[in-house]
Amino acid sequence: MNEKREAVIGVVTASDRASAGIYEDESGPAIAAYLQKALTSPFRIVRRIIPDGFESVRDTLIDLSDNIGCDLIVTTGGTGPAPRDLTPEATLAAAPRELPGFGELMRKVSLTQTPTAILSRQVAAHRGKCLVINLPGKPAAIELCLDAVMPAVPYCLDLIGAAYIETDPARVAAFRPKAK
Numbered sequence: 001m002n003e004k005r006e007a008v009i010g011v012v013t014a015s016d017r018a019s020a021g022i023y024e025d026e027s028g029p030a031i032a033a034y035l036q037k038a039l040t041s042p043f044r045i046v047r048r049i050i051p052d053g054f055e056s057v058r059d060t061l062i063d064l065s066d067n068i069g070c071d072l073i074v075t076t077g078g079t080g081p082a083p084r085d086l087t088p089e090a091t092l093a094a095a096p097r098e099l100p101g102f103g104e105l106m107r108k109v110s111l112t113q114t115p116t117a118i119l120s121r122q123v124a125a126h127r128g129k130c131l132v133i134n135l136p137g138k139p140a141a142i143e144l145c146l147d148a149v150m151p152a153v154p155y156c157l158d159l160i161g162a163a164y165i166e167t168d169p170a171r172v173a174a175f176r177p178k179a180k
């Protein structure tokens with residue numbers, strides 16, 4: 001079993017306007033609130049609100065992974081096709097080993113909410129012992145996407161050697177295949 005210690009979880013909002021204070025970031029707080037409800041093992045959240053852009057997102061992810069020691073980073077925003085939407089490219093630059101099933105599943109569930117779900121290029125990937133998951137910027141996407149992928153996150157963290165996390169089964173039915 002992986003190390004039972006406080007997990008460190010990064011929550012990154014990539015948005016030109018939210019980072020400039022033009023509108024209030026709702027999606028970062030929605031991710032934090034989701035984690036508070038879903039996880040029962042100890043963790044602390046490290047928040048960042050940054051402008052869109054390749055270097056901005058890449059450097060933030062590398063800092064959170066390598067210097068802050070995040071086990072998991074959840075990003076929101078910058079996944080669409082607009083010129084400054086570069087969160088997926090930046091994620092794969094920081095975390096080159098992609099887990100394509102995450103993006104596939106999140107787009108599938110998002111399509112039940114909106115036909116423009118196919119515009120999100122969101123990915124998940126890991127940088128060593130740190131898993132990075134992209135979410136779209138819209139606050140309505142947060143719970144839907146996290147509900148879809150969270151059952152597989154604890155076991156994914158086990159496999160990459162990150163902290164051991166536990167979920168509230170009434171909220172998220174985490175699945176860990178039984179050891180042989």
Ligand SMILES: Nc1ncnc2c1ncn2[C@@H]1O[C@H](COP(=O)(O)OP(=O)(O)OP(=O)(O)O)[C@@H](O)[C@H]1O
Pocket residue numbers: 013014015016017018023024025026027028052076077078080137138139
């Ligand atoms: N973090 C967020 N918090 C609250 N609302 C958001 C957030 N991100 C996006 N939205 C809402 O979704 C709409 C469309 O999102 P989109 O990704 O196009 O963001 P945006 O506002 O264009 O971002 P940026 O300012 O970075 O260009 C926004 O106009 C806003 O109403």
Ligand SMILES: Nc1nc2c(c(=O)[nH]1)N[C@H]1C(S)=C(S)[C@@H](COP(=O)(O)O)O[C@H]1N2
Pocket residue numbers: 076077078079080081085109110111113114116117118119120121135136137138140141142144145
């Ligand atoms: N669940 C969900 N997924 C969604 C949306 C949404 O409202 N809900 N918006 C879509 C839209 S309109 C866009 S442009 C893309 C990318 O959004 P982003 O650039 O804010 O990440 O996410 C898509 N995925």
